Amino acid sequence: MVDFAGSHVVVTGGTGALGRAVIGALRAANAVCHIPNLIAAELDGFPYATDAGVHIVRGIDVADEAAVKRFYDALPPLWASIHLAGGFAMAPIGEISAADFIAQFHMNALSCFLCSAAAVAAFRKRKVAGSGPPGGRIVNVSARPAIEPRLGAGMTAYTASKSAVAALTQAVTGQLVVDDVRRQQLTVEILRAALDWCATGQPAGTGPILGCEPNARALRFGLQGSYRALARLTPDEDRRIELVDLANAIRPRTLT
Numbered sequence: 001m002v003d004f005a006g007s008h009v010v011v012t013g014g015t016g017a018l019g020r021a022v023i024g025a026l027r028a029a030n031a032v033c034h035i036p037n038l039i040a041a042e043l044d045g046f047p048y049a050t051d052a053g054v055h056i057v058r059g060i061d062v063a064d065e066a067a068v069k070r071f072y073d074a075l076p077p078l079w080a081s082i083h084l085a086g087g088f089a090m091a092p093i094g095e096i097s098a099a100d101f102i103a104q105f106h107m108n109a110l111s112c113f114l115c116s117a118a119a120v121a122a123f124r125k126r127k128v129a130g131s132g133p134p135g136g137r138i139v140n141v142s143a144r145p146a147i148e149p150r151l152g153a154g155m156t157a158y159t160a161s162k163s164a165v166a167a168l169t170q171a172v173t174g175q176l177v178v179d180d181v182r183r184q185q186l187t188v189e190i191l192r193a194a195l196d197w198c199a200t201g202q203p204a205g206t207g208p209i210l211g212c213e214p215n216a217r218a219l220r221f222g223l224q225g226s227y228r229a230l231a232r233l234t235p236d237e238d239r240r241i242e243l244v245d246l247a248n249a250i251r252p253r254t255l256t
Contacts, residue, residue: 003029003030004026004029004030004031004079005030005031006030006032007030007031007032007079007080008031008032008034008075008076008077008078008079009026009031009032009033009034009078009079009080009081009082010033010034010035010036010072010075010078010080010081010082010115010119011023011026011033011034011035011082011084012035012036012062012081012082012083012084012085012111012115013083013084013085013086014033014035014037014084015035015037015042015043015046015056016042016084016085018084018141019035019084020046020047020048022082022084023035023048023054024047024048027048027051027053027054030053031053031079031080032053032054032055032076033048033053033054033055034055034057034075035054035055035056035057036057036060036062036067036068036071036085037056037057037058037059037060038058038059038060038061038062040058043056057071057074062083062085062111062114062115063106063107063110063111063114064114065114068114068115068118069118071118072115072118072119072121072122073122075122077122077125077126078119078122078123078126078136079136079137080136080137080138080139081115081116081118081119081122081136081137081138081139082138082139082141083111083112083115083116083138083139083140083141084141085107085111085115086107086108086111086112086141086161086162086165087103087104087107087108087158088155088158089103089104089155089157089158090154090155090158091154091155091156091157092154092156093156096156096157100157101156101157101160103157104157104158104160104161105157105160105161105164107161108158108161108162108164108165109161109162109164109165109168112140112165112168112169113168116138116140116168116169116172119136119138120136120138120172120176122136123136138169138172140165140166140168140169141165142162142163142165142166142169143158143159143162143165145158145159145162145163146159146162146163146165146166147166149163177233180229180233181230181233181234184226184229184230184233185230187210187222187226188223188226188227188230190209190210191209191210191212191219191222191223191226192223194209194212194214194219195216195219195220195223198214198215198216198219199216209222210222216252217252220250220251220252221251221252223247223250224247224248224250224251225247227243227244227246227247227250228243228244228247230243231243231244231247
């Protein structure tokens, strides 16, 4: 089993049936869990209520933007955020009111959106502060009818809201991957320019450049790391091989 010792993980809906199973697995792997809770009755019989590695914050509505921001802002450096909170309603379309429809979106889609956005902000804050490696992990739990909406007959509002969760997850993934790719591309451009400047015999500067000392050897190590990071991010196999070859070519020679 992977050891998540010291990793802080948010689990919305952590007091529900699925949430308890997820908390149990995370605690078995030594993760520290943080659970936002709105309904006090859900804590009755909660098996991790006295667990020192499980932190429950009461009075947090995960469909309330201010409450979600307050909750995430108070967390230690965040490693992952798992979003299980939501609700289910089954009724044919002729019996669903606008209020019922909106309620499903609040419980399922809006809560996922707010927590995903807050988690991304928390991951970026951790990176700026230098508290551990960059990045993070977001898990949004949808439902089978969201993948095959025809299975949602008789539960239109639920299916539509869970479909929004699935679409949100894919959209966020696309944005964050693009952000990471562009960041690495800019890093390569800057380090490449600094290395070219070094080749002229001129100093590349007096201080670190994107974490690299301003000399050819350090810049080469930095460049090979960025090429490898880009290779991990690209979906194209030929381009991935090309980037790995560039990394190998630019890496300075060592004794090992």
